[in-house]
Amino acid sequence: MTSARPRRSALYLPASNARAVEKARALACDVVILDLEDAVAPDAKDEARAGAVAAARAAGFGPRELVIRVNGLDTPWGEADLAAATEARPDAVLIPKVSSPDDIAAARARAPSDIPLWAMIETCAAMFRLEALGAASRHAGVAAWVIGSNDLAKEMRCALDAERAPLATALSLSLMAARAHGLTILDGVYNDIADADGLARQCAQGAALGFDGKTLIHPSQVDAANAAFSPDADAVAWARTVVTAFDAPEAVGRGVIKVEGRMVERLHLEQARRLIAVADAIEARTAG
Known part of the structure; x- marks a missing residue:
């Protein structure tokens, strides 16, 4: 059974932006995700890692869950990211581009057993291994899945608008696999920060599908996600x-x-x- 802890809004912030991280301590989001991956340029990776560790150790996030998204283990930064993130002991560490049970096993082998892992479901390969990924996640102590809709759409070479028709099958199957294995699952981001109506429609879609919450890229999106994913x-x-x-x-x-x-x-x-x-x-x- 998925957790009853509210995860309506999960805000990504580049861990290299100390000012944004400081402001996050007062935002209404349920989860703060300090990002070392997509939101950080290659020449800022070391700075972002240090910033994430400092923020986790300083704490002060109140009831918000603090998650650190690391770079993949197949990148030049992944090993150091995972070691530093687990030592900083956030509420969870988010592993990107999980495509096979081996990816989950590799992350767990490098992380203490008492550090919850979260997994990004964002590749075409993952879509054909959802059952195996769900079983491996439950075995390895993965608490939540996060849909990476941008990466998935990029691999599929499909259009990505507010309605996300090309992703309908992937979203539903991912959600069913997560539920079959008792996992929380969060919807992907909405890219058009200025389009409040499109965001509201996509939040409503995600809530209707059954997602527990939505990942976000800007503080202005928090209220819409909280409203859509709060129980009526x-x-x-x-x-x-x-x-x-x-x-x-x-x-x-x-x-x-x-x-x-x-x-x-x-x-x-x-x-x-x-x-x-x-x-x-x-x-x-x-x-x-």
């Missing part, structure tokens, strides 16, 4: 009604009960409890 108030109220009904003495041992005229199965009880847990966590974070 009516849905939370109904979930509380379902839990109360199943907790009643007359419902003990029953697989199906009638709640306010609707037939509700026990499988809906787990969904209701998770929805409530997410809503309560968001409320606690907002109050804090």
Whole structure:
């Protein structure tokens, strides 16, 4: 079962930009991803690595999860990135371009077992190994997958607009594989920072598909993601009604009960409890 921890908005920031990282400590995002990969030029990789380590050690991110995205192990910077990131002990380390179970095993072999790993699903090869990747992820302590829609679209040579029709199959299959193995999964980024309407449509699409949240490239996108991936108030109220009904003495041992005229199965009880847990966590974070 995926975590009830809110991960509605995961903001990428170049770890070489100390000013942006400092501002992130006060943003409303659920996750801060300090990026050593795509957002950092080759001649700034060492500076970014040092900045990420310093930020992780300084802490001060409050309830936000802090994740460091390293460069791939097949690059000149990957080994040093992973060693430095795990030593800094963020909440997780994000591994890019995971295409096979061997990629997950290689990362885990170099990272302490108590450091959660996240994996980028962003290659065509990964799409044909999703079941194996899911099993390997669960075995290796990978807590979440992140869709890399830009890299995937680049490999596919397809158009990438707000509706993302060419990626529909990849998004759905990735989500199903993640759910089959109890993983959190975050949607890819929306590139047009100025297009608030397109962002809102894509956030709504991702939420409707079932993603837990969305990765972002600019602080101005945080509010839209938080709104789209927060549980609907009516849905939370109904979930509380379902839990109360199943907790009643007359419902003990029953697989199906009638709640306010609707037939509700026990499988809906787990969904209701998770929805409530997410809503309560968001409320606690907002109050804090």
